[in-house]
Amino acid sequence: MRTKTLLMTAALTAAGVATSMAQVYSVNAVGYVNKTVPANGLALVSNPLIAQNQQIKSLFASVPDGTVIYKYNPGSGFLIAEKDFGEFNEPAGSATVAPGEGVFVRNPTGQAITLTFVGEVPTGARQTPIPQGLSIVSSQVPQAGTLTALGFPAAEGDIVYKWNQAGQAYSISAFDFGSWDPAVPTLEVGEAVFVQKAAATSWNRTFNVNQ
């Protein structure tokens, strides 16, 4: 009996030691990103992280009543979700905003709104389909930089409309004759842009957290 107990104890200890020695890495990196929507103004934002629930009513749950979310659907135009009496109208409120997409947020109040996106950093091979014509797109990888550095697939005839929050107006860049004019657009983390594409394409990137 004593021998049996001893053997059991030894086996359990060995298993415990083996478990503690095995190095377990988490492949997921989680974090948060804050974005500001100016008072009485618009912001063109992306959802930079993979949230557990990516519906508008969940991502923008904390915004005050009167806030309007505009999601652009190529071909059919804007889907409008307005928060009133503490909830978003349906079915727009249940529409999703995934990394790579973007929405306009209109703040009707005299105070700036801070949006906090919480979730997992998108890693691995990421693909963002971009349709022909107008669409709102963003970098799936939460990095700031020029569209060139972020791997945007520029093609002749592309037009990028970037929303200038401070001036509450667009700035325009066109890719023509092999270069961006007047300048290659830049993106902040959590920022989206309107893109006019002559032909459908895909914005592909492979990203690891250590990059």
Added chain:
Amino acid sequence: MKKLIIALAAVMISVATYGQAQLNFSNRGGGVDFPIFGPNGTTPAGLLGNVTAQLYLVDGATLTPLQPTTGFRTAAGGEAYLSPIAVTVPGNSGTPVQLVLRAFQGASYDTALVRGQTAAFSATPALAPATPGNLTGLGTGRLQLEVIPEPSTYALAALGLGALVLFRRRK
């Protein structure tokens, strides 16, 4: 009181900014292809140097300049096309307007010795979140700038003509 005035001014500014429609000031793309050339008809206007383009709002005989102005693309092959820029149309909330596009070399259209303008065309500015309206009424075509003779050139021509008349009379 002072705070109230400042707050009121801030609200006025934000309201003013909130509701102003914009145009995509570009002569290429979105159904528009309207290159601009120099007086010889072949040199792209962007290669002439110091050439500016500006949109003007047409209201009867009155032309109101819109801001900002823009220059030309620098990429090889693109020098007849404008560097695209978003132009705000004050007081407009998305209704069609009549416009004229002017291009000129130097400080202003009025003093330029090389300049040109399009015929009036229509376009519809757009309010955000919609993207700025294209200059659809411009369509396809071309603008060729002209050399405007200096006043001294006219004076010399008049003197020459006068001398010729005098010479003939004496004969």
